[in-house]
Amino acid sequence: MSDIDQSDVDSPWTAASSPPPVKQRTPQLFLEVEDKTEEAKTKFTELDACTYSSKAIGSSGQQEYMTCDCVEDWDSDIKRNLACSEDSNCINRVTSVECINGHCGCGKNCQNQRFQKKQYASVSVIQTELKGYGLRADKTISENSFIYEYIGEVIDEETFRKRMIEYDAKNFKHFYFMMLKNDSFIDATLKGSLARFCNHSCSPNAYVDKWVVGDKLRMGIFAKRTIMKGEEITFDYNVDRYGAQSQPCYCGEPNCIKFMGGKTQTDAALLLPEGIAEALGVTPKQERQWLKENKHLRSKQQSDDSVINEKFVSEIEINELKEADVSKVMGALMKSQDHHIIKKLIERIHMTNDDFINSLIIRFHGYKTLSTIIKEFKSEDENLVISILEILTKWPKVTRNKISSSQIESVIQDINKNTTNDEISSLTQGLLDDWSKLQMAYRIPKSKSNTSMSYGRNTRSPESEEPVSYRPAVDVLQPGEDPLPAGWEVAFDENSKSNYYFHRALNLTRWERPVASVPTGPKPPSGPRHGDRGTPKNGFKETGFARREEEKLKQEKESQFHKLQEKERQLQQLIQQTGEQERKKQLEEKLAKASAKLSKKSSSTSSNGHPSSASTEAKWTHVLAKHVPNLIKKYESEVGRDNIKGCARDLVKILAAKEIKKDPKSSPPRELDHHKLKKVKEYSKVFMEKFLLKYRAKHDKQVRHDKHRGTKRDHDDKNEDDDYEPTDLHDDKRVKKSV
Template identity: 45%
Template sequence: MSSRSPSPVATKKFDAYEDKTQEALATFENLEECSYALKRLGSAKNNEFMECDCFEDFSEGFNHACDENSDCINRLTLIECVNGLCGSCGDDCQNQRFQKKQYADIAVFQTKLKGYGVRAESDIEENQFIYEYKGEVIAEEEFRERLVEYDERNYKHFYFMMLQNGEFIDATLKGSLARFCNHSCNPNAYVNKWVVAGKLRMGIFAKRKISRGEEITFDYNVDRYGATAQKCYCEEPNCIGFLGGKTQTDAASLLPQNIADALAVSSSAEKKWIKMKKSQGLKIEKAEGNNFNIEFVESLHPSGCENPQDVTKVMSVLLQADDRLIAQKLFNRLYEIEDESLHHQVIKLHGYTCLAKLLQIFEDDLEMGQKIVSFLLKLPKTTKNGITASQIDQQVSYLKEKQKGLAEDCDELLAKWAEFETYKRIDKKDIREASNRMVDLRRIRLPPGWEIVHENGKPMYYNAQQKTKLHNPPTGSSKTFNSKPYSAKDSASRRNGTNGTKRPRLDNEEYEKNKQKRLEMEMEAIEQAKKEEMRALKGKMELENQKRNDLLRIIEEANKQRELEKEAQIKEEKEREERKLKKKKLSQTNHLEHKWNKFFASFVPNLLRKYEHENDLSHDHAKLCARDIVKILTAKELKKDLTKSPPKEPTKEKRLKVKQFTQSYMEKFLQKRKKDLRNHKQ
């Protein structure tokens, strides 16, 4: 990202100008964090947090992990580590500059022609984080409306910056001191986009070493937007003359610096291309939303990545790329890599996560799908951990079903991955337990292809491609050190002892004693790690057994409930059938009962007439008796046979039996009647 530093003779100093910081702070609302018009705005495309593989490195009360000189994969790919999410590097590592607001020492001063400006109050090193560009994060529709509104209000200065496709930071009314950094056509700072806890943040970084008193500037034409054209006062030899307006419309479509670097192209080359197009009277086609020059990007054919720095630039952009054309051009740089060490670099920098994302972007593009799968087949063997964590194997399985033409290659890739081994990562607990070992794992930089893994409670150096495991660091390993500056006195102390006195040389016997002591402590730490691992495994098994028993109990109770419900259902169906049958029988019985009643009623009343005359029986009493006799006779017939219907005409035998029953019934009835009458008279 850096460029050649300008000659010290050309550097202007403004440290003699009055400090106007407090005065400038009164002109806007100073934000601690960006505000978001909508909750979804500012979210990174790849919102899943990615851990680095650095190790916790505490000394003198500070965690030196993930510093500027480390190989922290998060730092290299512009992702900040987050406490509680990065497992091995520990809390409060050195890759938390946005979160901890580790800003450079700056001040606001009044320039002669450009309004306020920002200067360095102390020297700023190359690539050092200077300040975060904060403001209100708004959608593109709101951005367009505010452009017009601010122009109508005759605002002299504009403070818009694109965050990502369709989203902008507006620092006009609410922002940070970074809003006062002026434009220069030859700037000493640049803007870079970082991912911090799932949100995109824009930071200003030193493009070169900036001396105390220098004004801090960056290129607005790449990073900022305005409504009205303004004269540029940067006074640089390459000055384009104006900012904003029509000039800004063309210039602002330049590729962002990090994308241009990843594509190995300079902004000056793109400006020449724009100038050539305009001189030919040709219309420049812009990408919708991203606002870059499509034809220019299509004309680029960058060579493959040639060194780790190239890979880092490409991977940091690809992880957040949302445009297919940009993603395709960047992937082509990776595709042309032949050096195995650079392939390892791709894997290290969240390669599987990035390539899984590309498979999603190009899932409907057979040619790109073929190239991505071919590239994955070329990658060297590693542990299976990265494949499982990124879920790229699931994405390949999906691609296999969607693109039938890639089925064979996808099967080959999945079969290759199936042979990879899974290992437990070395985490900060392992480092603490082995803190007294002869080899400090935190300070070992391994050659490409080597990883530190955990096997049977011991750290191992593992190369999947060579199928090799070592107890000691492999050939080509080197030690790394903290980047924290120290004085000559500190240096002498480190050579001679903590108090600066010369450390006495140990004799062989004492050296062997100390060596044995260190070995014993190491073995004790390993045994303790084994015990803790066994306890954890036992606890995990007990938890799994408990879960399994709970699940079996739930299944058993569910089966019992189903059986009870089934039994209840069978019982209900049986009762329903019985009621139905009973109802049917009752209906049949009622029908037969009616027939028999009718049959007996056809001749029984005639048998009672003589009793009306002989016994002074009223007609109503006779009718009641006849009705009762008919019911009794019918009941007897139904009792004998519920299915038998009466004959059409009664036989002589039937008449005789009915006559005899009627006579017997009437005799009993008349006797009872006489008795009731006597009792009544008395």
């Protein structure tokens, strides 16, 4: 290596310069290689899920389930809940958290449960020439798709080090350790899943990502790019953390490091995981370049036990968060246990002063994440604690809900009680004072019969449930108490762990138990009508004077009762957040007026110079026709060319009509942007799934008919014989996932 100017070495690393791209070779396909899956399964004990050496090991650190704010999106035609899908803006999915049935508002069996449902890709084990067994894709795997969970025995660090020595003594040729946390490891050597056969590559097509699933952390293998059918699935081992003996690398990539494993750390093993690098605003290529320039100073920078390039991380020049950065940073904070990385990410959040961005951070499990970090480092790093407290101080404060559910208030109370640092004491006391003034925002549970329609689909599944944080409760009467007044119901709030009361008809909620009904209108007099005769309760014959006195007394009682009821109503209005409701109502009215105005304007003739509907439709058809046939071409092998052409025509026609309906005046773009193309892809996928259901049903019916007649159907000609039947779908508006 040539000498490097010291000024260049000491200067902070920025993203201004970028190293040259690594050359990629054409992926090798193993389509004709024999399937060795069953043979490979005899080499280990297959596990259905990870086993844990203790209850606490592998913990996600979350005391309560993290919930998203998605709603159930049930498609009755394909009998599937489409909530939290790949292209949705589900806050759980983009921060690598799986939704748990019964703990999220997205409904049962949403699309963000891939670990729990074991939605693995179609793979098989093959024998490679030099690397032993390998894992092959039996079908094309799209980018970012879940491939397999890395399953094994989850053990602590002491057990891990003992097993490394034990396996080396037994001359095991391959190792199957994967770090889950700094103090816990997954050992798939003797017990595991097919994921253990994924080989290392210096230019892999897959990556490993850590996910929070309930109260545990779990590791999954995901597609880094589109993986072709027959291609071997590989990921970067970062093997120096796990292997005691070095081994030659046979990946064959142009950037191959030649060896993996061994007692001395290599540059590759110190590289930041891609998701962490993205959150810090750098790329692996930039880190490799930095390592190349600073390799001769390595021994002075950090100890041999370090697992990241600490000097590199400390020299990264960071910027305040933008909207697209929020999900990346919050996801990285949940996964990382390294002090240097956490400090750098907290610094990015601390620099951010935009109220909208800070509101987004809160939405992306901000309070829960900072609560976990501050508990872990409160006794180790007072400066980090101060930074987090300053972040919490400037965050927008609206309600107590997220503060209560994250349990951060009890953490701050504990710090306030035990700290000797005046600055920390002042910050914590200020937070506690501010939070004490906030109210819980709670809602009236939806009626079980209440369903709503969205984009043509029923958004509640046949097994509709009450919102998960609000459960029906039993009103326990105290001695001397009367039952709840008419119209009032009781529910249990999971956040405060207590009952609250609501009046569905009047849209009122309160924490205190109501003692009387809220008046809904004037009541008719309940006394005797004029002209009635009879003996009054006092036993004396009714006279005109007596009737007048009795009516006067009743009027006074009714007046007092109405005053009490008016006070009750005022109390309800004080408790609930009427200001928020009024603002929401005003916004809805403005939107309704704007929509009506736009509709009226768009209904006018095209004499204003706007393009005609026919012209716009032709342009949209031309743009969409460039992409739709390619998006559904993969189905041609099953349904035939003619059917695919028919599907493409219908899809283009439907999508063009929807775009025109959405905005009749705007001209179509020459090319679809990435976001629009993603929506078209998702829509086409659902369209074809529906079509395949009908196609296969008809195909099976024809086969049974031919079998009954004693004839054999020629499957080679099915593409010409089957008739295409169009299927109508409804639009589903999605937002692209940020990774």
